[in-house]
Amino acid sequence: MISVLLATYNWPQALKLCLESLSTQTDLDFEIIIADDGSTSDTKDLIRETQNHFPVTITHLWQEDQGFRKTRILNQAIEAARGDYLVFLDGDCLVQPDFIAQHRILSQAQRLVTGSRVLLNNELSKKLLSWSHWDFKKFTGNLLSYRLSGGINKYWPLKIKLGDGAWRNYKKFVWRRIKGCNMACWRSDAQAIGGFDETMTGWGHEDADFVFRLQNRGLIRKSGSWAT
Known part of the structure; x- marks a missing residue:
């Protein structure tokens, strides 16, 4: 089974759409573990309501808000995961x-996988957040107009999927294209390096450090672009 480790902090409107997606x-053979870095009760209420009708199990892990401590709550999520394979995702995706x-x-x-993302501008983000529910067909039906108007920064990765193969393997460590909002590895590998470095507080680079230490252990990084 796959465990989706979903990081969030005080944005229940975005989390709602993320969960709906x-x-x-x-493929519904997965669980969700929400790694909550100290959100207020609005997020807790949303999760409780969603758990009642969701097609897979949702577990909510919460820690007190003492600043950006994403690494700590993600490590708790790694230990709580029931799946052998971990997919890391952010709650605004x-x-x-x-x-x-x-x-x-x-x-x-x-292997570990580092995926990609498509960025939305503020105008389109506000539009999607105003929807009563997430509608993928409605969104993709307007992709070209979104791209032409600057609503999204990429078009073709949402239209074309490429298969697996050796071409996805990185030959060495590079800092580029490491996105903590979309990456994956085996739980045993994450545990073998001690998870995320909890001395890294404040925003940024905890994902690259995690990937670096996995590769330093001998794992090969695969690109998840044009797939995930």
Whole structure:
């Protein structure tokens, strides 16, 4: 089973859409562990309400708000995970219906996967947040106009999917294209390096450090672009 470790902090409106995008996955053999870095009760109430009708198990882990301590709550999520394979996601991301299925295809022993993302501008973000629910078909039906108006920064990665292969393997460590909002590894590998470095407080680079230490242990990094 796959465990989705979903990091969030005080943005329940975005988290609602994120969870709705996960609820429509073609592959439902996964669980969600929400790694909450100290959100207020609005987020807790949303999660409790969502748990009642969600197609997969949702576990909510919370820690007191003492500044940006994402590494600490993610390490708790790693230990709480029941799945052998971990997919890291942020609560302000919307995923395609085959997101879990594609990560399962790319999963491989002695590998970690770093995926990509498409950025939305403020105007489009506000528009999507005003929707009563997430509608992938409605969103993709307007992709070209979104791209032409600057609403999204990429078009083709949302239209074209490429398969697995050796071409995805990085030959060495590079800092580029490491996105903590979309990456994956085996739980045993994450535990072997002690998870995220909890001395890294404040925003930034905890994901690159995590990937560096995994590669330093001998794992090969795979690109999840044009798939996840």
